[in-house]
Amino acid sequence: MQVQPTIGADALKAISERFAAEERERPAIRAAxxxxxxxxxPVAQRCSGQSRIVRRFLLSLYNGQVFPFALTDLRGLDTAPLQRLYRSAAHGSAPRNGGARVHR
Structure with missing residues (x-):
């Protein structure tokens, strides 16, 4: 017989507090x-190597199965576009339980 691990009251409280903090942060994450x-x-619509990477990343956010993206391609981006990609990905992952989506 296998013993199921129990979660203590402190651990449950910490988990609950983290979920509450994420809910408070959600509007700022979405806006960013x-x-x-x-x-x-506009970067994705240009004709450059970085534009190609940004374009493929955005398409992957829209539908990753149809438009797969190799994470190693991120090495071809300058710092500013890379940070924007991270923010846009965080926005796409932030909604839960019926929240907004990156695509329609």
Whole structure:
């Protein structure tokens, strides 16, 4: 017979507090993600190596199964576009339980 590990009251409280903190942070994460997407769209429409990477990343956010993205391609980006990609990805992962999505 296998013994199931128990979660103590302190651990449950810590988990609950972390979820509550994430809920409070959600509007700021969403706003930063949307702003990052707006700055990335013009970059994605240009004709350069970095634009190709940004374009493929945004397509992957839209539908990763149809538009797969190799994470090693991120090495080809300068710091500013890379940080915007991170923010846009955080926005895409922030919604839970019926929240907004990156694509429609």
């Amino acid at each position: 993600g949307i702003a990052a997407l707006h700055r990335l769209l």
